[in-house]
Amino acid sequence: MNKEQVLEKLKSINYPGFNRDIVSFGMVKDIVIKDNHVNVKINISSQNEEKKQAVINDVKKELDSHFSSVEIDVTSQAASTPSTPPANAPNVVNNVDHIIAIASGKGGVGKSxxxxxxxxxxAREGKKVGLLDLDIYGPSLPITLGINEQPQMTQENKLIPLEKFGMKIMSFGFISGNDTPVIWRGPLVSRMTEQFFRDVDWGxxxxxxxxxxPGTGDIQLTLTQKLRMTGAIIVTTPQDIALADVRKGADMFRKVNTPLLGVIENMSGLILSGNTDPDNSKLEINGQKVEPDNNGSFSISLDLFKKGGGEKESERLGVPLLGKVPISESIMSSTDSGTPLTTHESLNDIGKIYVSISKQIVSLIE
Ligand SMILES: Nc1ncnc2c1ncn2[C@@H]1O[C@H](COP(=O)(O)OP(=O)(O)OP(=O)(O)O)[C@@H](O)[C@H]1O
Ligand SMILES: [Mg+2]
Structure with a gap:
């Protein structure tokens, strides 16, 4: 067996509790084959010994019959190791265990x-969650979450986050008003943002x-440097041009030692569903044959852009593709009505994708 074949074998091993394999999670760091001996280096950032042992056992089982000896080295560093806080990081976040940034190279990819x-x-999973909209130019949380209030101040002149959907929320939009276009220049924005961050009483x-x-310019760089973050997630759409921006984003976070936790591909394909005569065997959409179920209902996914870009890019960067979210009318309408899909009591398929992504995030930072 060569390295590639071993890697293929390891792709069949799922990380315990996940529907996703240890290779795509970026846990397999090296494979060294010498004669009939193989050494696999695996990095598992979780502190959960049981899960580690389960992975070791699975790797052994998968490779034992192909080599005379299988050696597995497990490390537990990187991805989730919080970067050392810069000396001047605001210390108000003492009571906040993890800060995670959602970033994108390009605007309008669906980051908010x-x-x-x-x-x-x-929050639905029972975590104590805060959500901070740092988009000074185009704050969108007031609309996305249907909030039209102004935050109160504490006696120490700190902003009290608004509460909705079981979490604490703060946005520039709460202060500047939804309709006020804010046109400030870079350095001022960085300073404002830092101050804003410091002035919120998160508890x-x-x-x-x-x-x-959006973007990976000075503002994002300063923010990332000033606030101590557990990690960042990059949202992209599948086009090449957006993917080139993912690389820029990854470079930026590397520069400031913020671990990249993963990539999310948004607007990844379009789901069409509808009804037809169940006997209709000729229905095609964009060359794809549509097969209705016994009741005549159908649902197909069309790739509007090149396929597999998110996968390739995340593999290249050695970080997991946390999920692919299709274009969906339900996303748009839920956002417009201020009730994100994951606040709905019964989750639709796309709500479930977001939940799966958030579970992976918890596992990565735990
Ligand atoms: N998967 C999706 N399917 C359909 N519509 C979507 C999807 N993702 C986002 N949208 C819609 O696209 C628009 C832009 O999304 P959003 O505001 O989240 O992008 P953004 O990256 O935060 O933009 P900006 O760079 O301006 O901050 C919104 O109207 C949103 O409802
Ligand atoms: Mg936004």
């Missing part, structure tokens, strides 16, 4: 929608989700 849905999903939180402004 992802951030809101993930935060709501985490105790398990996870604070940051919705960063």
């Amino acid at each position: 929608t992802v951030a809101a849905n993930i935060a709501c999903a985490l 105790e939180l398990d996870i604070l989700v940051l919705d960063l402004p």
Whole structure:
């Protein structure tokens, strides 16, 4: 067996509790084959010994019959190791266990929608969650979450986050008003943002989700440097041009030692569903044959852009593709009505994708 074949074998091993394999999670760091001996280096950032042991056993089982000896080295560093806080990091986040940034190279890829849905999903799982909209140019949380109030102040002149859907929420939009276009220049924005961050009384939180402004310029860099973050997640659409931006984003986070937890591909394909005569065997959409069920209902996924871009890019960067969210009318309408899909009592298929993403995030940072 060569390295590639071993890797193929390891792709059949799922990380315990996940529907996703240890290779795509980026846990397999190296494979060294010498004569009939194989050494596999695996990095599992989780502190859960049981899960580690389960992975070791599975790797042994998978490779034992192909080699005379199988050696497995397990490390537990990187991805989730919180970066050392810069000396000047605001110390108000003492009571916040993890800060996670949702970033994107390009605007309009669905970052705020992802951030809101993930935060709501985490709150739904019982986590103490905060959601901070740092998009000073185009704050969208007031609309996405249907909030039209102004925050109160504490006696110490700190902003009290608004509460909705079981989480604490703060946005520039709460202060500047939904319709006020804010046109400020870079350095001022960085300073404002830092101050804004410091002036919010978050109390105790398990996870604070940051919705960063789009792009990977100075503002994002300063923010990432100033706030100590557990990790970042990059949202992208499947086109090449957006993927090139993922690389830029990854480079930026590497520069400031913030671990990249994963990539989310948004607007990944379009789900069409409807009804037809169950006997109709000729229905085709964009060359794809549609097969209705016994009642004549059908649902197919069309790739509007090139396929597999998110996978390739996340593999290249060595970080997991946390999920692919299709284009869906339900996302748009739920956002417009201020009730993200993951706040709905019964989750639709897309709500379930967001929940699966948030579970992976918890596992990665745990
Ligand atoms: N998967 C999706 N399917 C359909 N519509 C979507 C999807 N994701 C996001 N949208 C819609 O696309 C628009 C842009 O999304 P969003 O505001 O989340 O992007 P953004 O990356 O935060 O933008 P900006 O860079 O301006 O902050 C919104 O109207 C949102 O409802
Ligand atoms: Mg946004």
